[in-house]
Amino acid sequence: MMxxxxxxxAAILAVNxxxxxxxxxLLSAGFSLIFGLMRIPNLVHGSFxxxxxxxxxxxxxxxxxxxxxxxxSAAAMxxxxxxxxxxxxxxxxxxxxxxxxxxLGLAFIIADICLMVWTGDPWQPSPxxxxxxxxxxxxxxxxxxxxxxxxxxxxxxxxxxLMVDRTxxxxxxxxxxxxxxxxxxxxxxxxxxFTLIFCLGAALAAFAGVMGAPYLSVYPxxxxxxxxLALIVVILGGTGSLLxxxxxxxxxxxxxxxxxxxxxxxxYVILFLPMVLVLVLRPQGLFGRVEA
Amino acid sequence: MSGNRFRSVGVAIAxxxxxxxxxxxxxSYYINVASQILLFAVFALALNVLVGYAGLVSLGHAGxxxxxxxxxxxxxxxxxxxxxxxxxxxxxxxxxxxxxxVLALRSTGIGFLMITLALGQIIWGIAYxxxxxxxxxxxxxxxxxxxxxxxxxxxxxxxxxxxxxxxLLALASMAVFVRSPFGASLRGTxxxxxxxxxxxxxxxxxxxxxxxxxxxxxxxSGLLFIYYNQFISPQVAALTTSAEILLMVISGGxxxxxxxxxxxxxxxxxxxxxxxxxxxxxxVLGVIFVLIISFMPDGLVPGSVRLxxxxxxxxxxxxxxxxxSPVEEHGR
Numbered sequence: 234m235m236x237x238x239x240x241x242x243a244a245i246l247a248v249n250x251x252x253x254x255x256x257x258x259l260l261s262a263g264f265s266l267i268f269g270l271m272r273i274p275n276l277v278h279g280s281f282x283x284x285x286x287x288x289x290x291x292x293x294x295x296x297x298x299x300x301x302x303x304x305x306s307a308a309a310m311x312x313x314x315x316x317x318x319x320x321x322x323x324x325x326x327x328x329x330x331x332x333x334x335x336x337l338g339l340a341f342i343i344a345d346i347c348l349m350v351w352t353g354d355p356w357q358p359s360p361x362x363x364x365x366x367x368x369x370x371x372x373x374x375x376x377x378x379x380x381x382x383x384x385x386x387x388x389x390x391x392x393x394x395l396m397v398d399r400t401x402x403x404x405x406x407x408x409x410x411x412x413x414x415x416x417x418x419x420x421x422x423x424x425x426x427f428t429l430i431f432c433l434g435a436a437l438a439a440f441a442g443v444m445g446a447p448y449l450s451v452y453p454x455x456x457x458x459x460x461x462l463a464l465i466v467v468i469l470g471g472t473g474s475l476l477x478x479x480x481x482x483x484x485x486x487x488x489x490x491x492x493x494x495x496x497x498x499x500x501y502v503i504l505f506l507p508m509v510l511v512l513v514l515r516p517q518g519l520f521g522r523v524e525a
Numbered sequence: 526m527s528g529n530r531f532r533s534v535g536v537a538i539a540x541x542x543x544x545x546x547x548x549x550x551x552x553s554y555y556i557n558v559a560s561q562i563l564l565f566a567v568f569a570l571a572l573n574v575l576v577g578y579a580g581l582v583s584l585g586h587a588g589x590x591x592x593x594x595x596x597x598x599x600x601x602x603x604x605x606x607x608x609x610x611x612x613x614x615x616x617x618x619x620x621x622x623x624x625x626x627v628l629a630l631r632s633t634g635i636g637f638l639m640i641t642l643a644l645g646q647i648i649w650g651i652a653y654x655x656x657x658x659x660x661x662x663x664x665x666x667x668x669x670x671x672x673x674x675x676x677x678x679x680x681x682x683x684x685x686x687x688x689x690x691x692x693l694l695a696l697a698s699m700a701v702f703v704r705s706p707f708g709a710s711l712r713g714t715x716x717x718x719x720x721x722x723x724x725x726x727x728x729x730x731x732x733x734x735x736x737x738x739x740x741x742x743x744x745x746s747g748l749l750f751i752y753y754n755q756f757i758s759p760q761v762a763a764l765t766t767s768a769e770i771l772l773m774v775i776s777g778g779x780x781x782x783x784x785x786x787x788x789x790x791x792x793x794x795x796x797x798x799x800x801x802x803x804x805x806x807x808x809v810l811g812v813i814f815v816l817i818i819s820f821m822p823d824g825l826v827p828g829s830v831r832l833x834x835x836x837x838x839x840x841x842x843x844x845x846x847x848x849x850s851p852v853e854e855h856g857r
Contacts, residue, residue: 274639324819329635330582331818334775337584337768338814345808457764461646464639498657501650508643509628516631 236495244373246490252379252448254486255386259441260459261466261478262393263434269410269473270423270430273329276336277317278438279460280343285310285439286451287347290356299361303443307436314435318428326424340456348453357450382444389437390479397475406430410473462489465508471518480519543689553681557753560685562793563692564749569773569785570699571742576771577780578708579735580715582638584767585625585645589740591652591762593618593747598665598757599658607671615744622740626733633718645767652759664758667751678752688749695742699782702738711735712780769796769810776817778824787825 238246264278285306292302317339325331359365360378367374397403408416409423417423442451449455466485470477484507492503511518547556568590575581596617600610629640652659659665670678678684702708713721714728722728751757760766769792777788799809821828 272635274635321815321819328822330638331822333582333635333638334771335815335818338811338818341765341768341807341811341814345805345811349805349808461643464643468639468643498655499651501647501654504650505643505647512628512631512640516636 236497238494241373242494243491244371245375246494247487248375248379250487250490251483252382252486253489254483255382256441256445256448257462257466257482257486258386258390258479259437259444261463261470261482262390262475263430263437264463265467265470265472265474265478266406266410266430267434268467270406270413271322271332271427273322273332273336274464274467275431275434276333276460277339277343278336278434278463279456279458280340280347281310281314281435281438282442282445282459283451283456284313284343284347285442286446286455287351287356287442288439289443289446290351290358290451293358299358299443303440306443307440310439311432311436315428315432317435318431322431323424323427340460344453344456347456351451353453355450355452356446358446360447378447382448385444389440390475393475402429462504465505467518468508469511469519471520474518474520477518477520546689547682547685556681556685558793558797560681560688560753561797562790563685563688564746564753565770565773565793566786566789567692567695567742567749568746568770569777569789570695571739571746572770573774573779573785574699574702574711574735574739574742576774577784578703578711578715579732581629581633581732581735582771583625583629583641583739584638584764584771585629585641585643585648586739586743586770587762587764587766588645588648589618589622589625589743590747590750590766590770591648591757591759592621593744594751594757594761595652595659595665597748598667598751601667601669602665611671611748614748615741618744618747619737619740622737622743623733625740626736630729630732630736642764642767645762645764649759649762649764652762659759662759664756667755667757670752670755684753688753691745691749695745696782696786698742703782707731707734765807765810768814772810772814772817776813776825778827781824781827784824784827791825 260278260282264275267273267275267278288306288309289302292305293299297305321335321339322332325335360381364378364381366377368377368380369375395403397406405416405421406426408419408421409426413423445451462485466478466481469484470479470481485504488504488507489500493500496503546559550556550559568586572583572586575583593614597610597614600613601607605613625641625644628644629637632640653661655661670684672678673687676683676687678687710721710726710731713726714731718728721731750761773788773792774785775788776791777786778784795809795813796806799806817824823831
């Protein structure tokens, strides 16, 4: 059952794992913050990733610059996310289960609309021209673009960390994650934070979708492939923890790529094993805190 | 008392209608739709045990449903008889339910939902990717339907009667379950887990048995499903299936006996009707989901009952008013 891999293959797999880990971080950072703050797993998050990817390829098709396309797609998704939070989720504030089911319903709607608009064929744009080559290291060639994904993810991770850890807004978010009731009593407008974080999460997911398009391509079903990955990352890392999302993302990136190469039949099981272990041994996640 | 008699008459009429359905429907297409409704109703009843009575929302039940289907299909393919394959399928599904329960019952609420969702996706991943076992996307054919006691189930009416029998058994077991001390204690763990614990009930164990009970009927409906379609593919294990069944439970009304049945009828009929005209079933599913959750969160059955009661009370108040108002006038 096990497939032997050479060290050269392992090196390529490692680069792919890092690239996927970077994408997963962009996806699950927002997912984790939304979960930490609003207490709901946002089941439409995978759809944000896919829809963002479709927006991106459409902009690219019109000849827009790659990075501008990614930013435009993120901005569009921030607006859509804001509308969803403001007009659908807000109506059900405090009712956690209906909120989750609502996001599930939205995920089906978005999936079908995407199929209608962008058809069932996969879209794979080429990476930006400056990143089309390969990098040479240790006598091997690595696709530059996949390394660039890592770079972008690291920059965004640092920016997010600075925002959450060093700014007044970040302090309000942390307060909301720790204890929303007391945060409200202290005069923090937690509902406004909900909208803000939901927009930010949607934008990050869409940005990741565009970044991932030249690597994974965009196709129907991508949404429900990415959603469980984000779910495992957050279960592994702990809700509301950026560090947890970072570590979890790269762990899953490696497991996914190496699992698929070495145990093609059981790749999916291997992916979920660490989740099961964490659930049994440390239910709050690796970097999560036990709720008071 | 009159309410009870009213109900008995209603049940009797419903039973007669159901039992004679193939006679007055005639067309085998519609008989098959009825079979679909009944088999999904069994599935929805099973899920309602958790969603309605235990307050545990599972998004992984399609996984259990598919385990039963795949286990039976694989054993039939390997040459085992129907009885052996079906028994093994139920046992395997119960074992899988136990594993689901041990992992997912580490938390309740959203945690339970997330873990069952992830477990369901594992099953889907195995069905889809482990092609050497499950034949991947091509699925597995089930060559024949069983013939219990020599009764032929190949035709639409025969299969309908078998499904009806299983459905009635499931419904009866639910009725018994709801009235039983077990059902009462399960509702207790839903509403007041801490008090139940303080009263000496083992909350975890009660929930565990609820998952097994639900898993059993899920397995049975999974078997009905593969015998109905004579085919199983990974699509069965997809999140869409879990969501569809959840929609049946929620739209009909959770924690009611007939809600999931009504929900199954609504969803199956709509799916057949919508699919006949447009390809956009998932879009319709999503829109109904969003509408029901936003506007009738307690489901169609309790919602309609509420509406009926309100209407009846309004009418009675009017009648009372007409009758008594002259007297009041006189009294003044």
